[in-house]
Amino acid sequence: MKPPVYMDYAATTPVDPRVAETMMRFLTMDGVYANPASSSHVLGRTARGYVEAARNQVAALLGATAREIVWTSGATESNNLAIKGAAHFYADKGRHIITSRTEHKAVLDTCKQLESEGCEVTYLVPVKDGIVDPQQVADAMRDDTVLVSVMHVNNEIGVIQDVAEIGQLCRSRNVLFHCDAAQSAGKVEIDLSRMPVDLMSVSGHKVYGPKGIGALYVCNEPCVHLQPLIHGGGHERGLRSGTLATHQIAGMGEAFRIAGEEIDAEGQRLRALREKLWNGIATVGGVQCNGCLQTRAPGMLNVCFEGVEGESLLFALRQLAVSSGSACTSSTNEGSYVLRALGRPDHLAQSSIRMSLGRFSTDQDVDVAIEVIREQVTRLRTIAVC
Amino acid sequence: MKPPVYMDYAATTPVDPRVAETMMRFLTMDGVYANPASSSHVLGRTARGYVEAARNQVAALLGATAREIVWTSGATESNNLAIKGAAHFYADKGRHIITSRTEHKAVLDTCKQLESEGCEVTYLVPVKDGIVDPQQVADAMRDDTVLVSVMHVNNEIGVIQDVAEIGQLCRSRNVLFHCDAAQSAGKVEIDLSRMPVDLMSVSGHKVYGPKGIGALYVCNEPCVHLQPLIHGGGHERGLRSGTLATHQIAGMGEAFRIAGEEIDAEGQRLRALREKLWNGIATVGGVQCNGCLQTRAPGMLNVCFEGVEGESLLFALRQLAVSSGSACTSSTNEGSYVLRALGRPDHLAQSSIRMSLGRFSTDQDVDVAIEVIREQVTRLRTIAVC
């Protein structure tokens, strides 16, 4: 069986060949394999040098300084560290958190855990297009609000939140602002030197870097404190202990470097591909785009098809590697909670597919997708009873 | 400058070429790059299959079943998950923990954190050779003891604890037993089907696998519960959320497979090399071996030299990549807390070096080491005033 056309770049990306090559140089005996914490010998100090170089590369893409970057095992951990870390550290200040219903599970489940520890959490319901209105955040603020967590680009529908505005608001109210930027870093411009964000989560594997490595930006001015999640040895200025995975870090650094270099040209290319895909699909009729079409990450498209059932649709489209809902939740069978939060009825939410294009997507991939979708949706509708 | 002779395998190991090759097959567009959580397409399901195959490989080396293995980002995280997870889950049962003074910082700092949350921790001081007497554990037990955490092989001095005996004791008292086996897995035999251990931490990069991946064994019979450390999405049966790093997992699986295959022959070879190293070094006089020489991991040797100062020794020996104390603590200047716990006076603890041999260590490496050490220790003693 021929491998399907990959249209699931929002779930994960293949590693760029340049990144893979970088990673290889940190593995075996002829590479820089030592422990970056082994300051007692030159091999360890050399490894440490590459870790710091990669830190600079990640910081550069975000407009941050290197010392504001803490390595983690991925955006899931970054989100946990940011939200629990702040909630625990600033518990005396207050126990109220504001987030939105369309956040990634790594934010929502973390908030749920904090609720079980006695925090109160307000879950905002975004307006129709999936956008959180900064006024909603303002209205939800209380005297005991310590943290607001709103993502940058949504992982299911691709819409971009007004992070700068929400950040401004938080700063003016002296409330910490965390932003999950796993889906936006390297795709949508981020400049933390101008955006008032206190904590920002990013991940390697959404940007053609390796899986299992991520980072948390921890703002230095004003200085943000966190209670660490993982103790032992005091790596990363005490915020995240554990042996630093040099090949992963160097890979993420290189991936972020490349992403920064190509962000504009690649954004344009992907926007054009997505437009073509959307226009091609729309001709089958009874198709709706989930989330605002204007304000969205370049390669993301989420559509629902009237009159077809979700599982059949997915199986009929198995020539395309697409996702129904977020990769993280698609192992359960329930309709996407994000789409339900946007007010889609269950059967429509459930017949939605996310198509996410990326660096290795071609014009021909899009042609195949349009053809398969038109054919199969038409066929399923012929069988369907209303 | 010629790279030094690597004798710091306890800090980290280079990745075995076979492991590196395996990892490469999970990175780029022509490999298995999809997200193992993407069950909606065959690429994701294929990735998932490899994750499960690797889980079997890790389980096999430990004598566990696959469903008892939870992937983490390394033994530091595993230790945190095991200790905090059990302490939090079983908080109603009691708040007392027993561990030893010579544990890794990932255990000690985690215990310290729990103390700040209201737990009580008893830190046993091992007897002279670095061994915890099971009777010490028995004596420390109280009605409210929930967890005992004692490591298998010590990362600084290499001594092997009597894990089976301590485990038996814990089980008979209905107390959970966690064992940090980061330094022993693949080097010293472990058979969890016969050893009563509830929780065991292992790491990829100590066994010629990649850094940044580890696992926690969570015993299924009797069934052990934990409060997760990292929430979001419910991966790993809810115990550890976050995208699974397929290349890391497959690499660790392959590394554990190889280690299991070669454990006996390699153990014998390393024991012989270490004997030769120790005998060669001892001729310089005024040398003491830290920790029991009999019960120790094959490649580990920790010695202190009378009459020489630690930093000068390390610099004089810079042709050898060795470690003073644990890699994790050698970025600070204080003498090793493990050696001090064994009763070594500070200036001796501080003139100790750990030499750890491994898969790529040769007879010639040992010859070089003996020569350099004899020459430099003699030289420094000539300069030294007493």
Place this chain on the structure above:
Amino acid sequence: MGIEERQMNYSNIVIDHFEKPRNVIEGCDESALSGRAGSKSAGMLVEFCLDVSDGVIEHAGFRAWGCPHTIAVASWLTEEITGKGINEVQSLDLDMIASQLELPAEKWNCVLMAEDALRDATKGTSH
């Protein structure tokens, strides 16, 4: 490394009927027996249309909205019941159907739903 098709929940017979469903109808004649069961909110909706003569099903057709198993079960049943007597239809062996189509346990409700639709089609008839 080759891409291997791993443990799919779809048997070959389900795939066959999903890909090439038999006896799909557009609508149902006044003269035929028609019945339906399920709803979109329940996740599946099945409709049968039976041409019956002298208590024997001469032709069976279906439409369905649901997962591949739902479609396959309905399609397979149209072939299975053609030529059978109506009373036979009212006592289908559900276990047999599920095992013929190699349904995973969590998909047995597709068979129940199809049975309900058939019962609905034949409910006015004597037995």
Place this chain on the structure above:
Amino acid sequence: MGIEERQMNYSNIVIDHFEKPRNVIEGCDESALSGRAGSKSAGMLVEFCLDVSDGVIEHAGFRAWGCPHTIAVASWLTEEITGKGINEVQSLDLDMIASQLELPAEKWNCVLMAEDALRDATKGTSH
């Protein structure tokens, strides 16, 4: 990827004196001035032995237990003070020594300790 020597805390001059320490002594003659400072628990121990004639240091020797900087500072000083008057030794420019040897800030105490040892050696002498 080449192994590069990264930011080491040892300057070339420290390395030179550590590798080839000047004027190491085995003991000190009764006739010479000897002085020491520090202790093993303090992390360093320095001893000087000065042959003095007419208030001028004709030969200086040392022994030291400590980090490479301690050894280098002591070794370097034996050369520096030979030929100097004892009173000059009692007013050494510590900043100058630290900067000559390119000591990192956290290693300046090596200079202080060496100075203490020299003071100890010369304490009985007039000034």
